[in-house]
Amino acid sequence: MTEGIATRLVGACKSTVNFYLSEAEADKYPYAVYDADYTPSSTKDGVYKITGNVNVRVYSETFSEADTIAESLRTIIGTTMNTEGFTVKEDASSKNCTEGVWVINLHYIITQR
Amino acid sequence: MATLCYNIRLQLGEKTLIGVTQDDLSVSAITKESITKDDNGVKQKAITGHDVTFKVAGIIDMTGGSSSVLDNDDLIDMAQETGASAELDLTYLRSDGATYEGVAVITGYSESSPADPDSDATYSLDLKVIGDLTIVSQSNG
Numbered sequence: 001m002t003e004g005i006a007t008r009l010v011g012a013c014k015s016t017v018n019f020y021l022s023e024a025e026a027d028k029y030p031y032a033v034y035d036a037d038y039t040p041s042s043t044k045d046g047v048y049k050i051t052g053n054v055n056v057r058v059y060s061e062t063f064s065e066a067d068t069i070a071e072s073l074r075t076i077i078g079t080t081m082n083t084e085g086f087t088v089k090e091d092a093s094s095k096n097c098t099e100g101v102w103v104i105n106l107h108y109i110i111t112q113r
Numbered sequence: 114m115a116t117l118c119y120n121i122r123l124q125l126g127e128k129t130l131i132g133v134t135q136d137d138l139s140v141s142a143i144t145k146e147s148i149t150k151d152d153n154g155v156k157q158k159a160i161t162g163h164d165v166t167f168k169v170a171g172i173i174d175m176t177g178g179s180s181s182v183l184d185n186d187d188l189i190d191m192a193q194e195t196g197a198s199a200e201l202d203l204t205y206l207r208s209d210g211a212t213y214e215g216v217a218v219i220t221g222y223s224e225s226s227p228a229d230p231d232s233d234a235t236y237s238l239d240l241k242v243i244g245d246l247t248i249v250s251q252s253n254g
Contacts, residue, residue: 048174
């Protein structure tokens, strides 16, 4: 387990959109943020699996832009993260507009073995 | 009070089981009841022996066995042995240095594999010790 879930996630997504942990480090739309919590599973030999509950949120002033970016991230996460040592399952998604800003939330369960 | 020893490991022969999440040891007395006319209606009980069993639970490891570890394919093979070839040398290792040894047979093996890819395939192994479980090395404490 040399490369963590977050490291791979950031590496996969940062070329598509400005991608930050927890909160944006810029005040210009569009951008995306992610947060994650991790649960390790152990045998007597040590940790054999880490399960990450990951939320990716895309922020944009227009729905079409937010939706396009979210679809791109969905494709990238589904392919790049679903490689040797990792499995990805999209668990839920939602689309909301608050004060003129569209937020598309993608929730994933990412497992690293 | 001394802390409880944890992470006790079970070895079969020279190999350690992989993927183990829990080892359970059980020792139970075999009793025999008798009554003679001299007992005036009160049954007598005597211990005639002991049943020593282990139950092991674990995650199925798909990486394969080696000369030092037992994988699930090994266990399935061993679970189907008969006669003298079904007997296995068993070592019970405590992390405080105490070591028990005995001879055991596999009395049950089961696997469970759910469809959900986030869930792990698991196995359960039942072992019965033939004869005594003998301490061969005392704890360090």
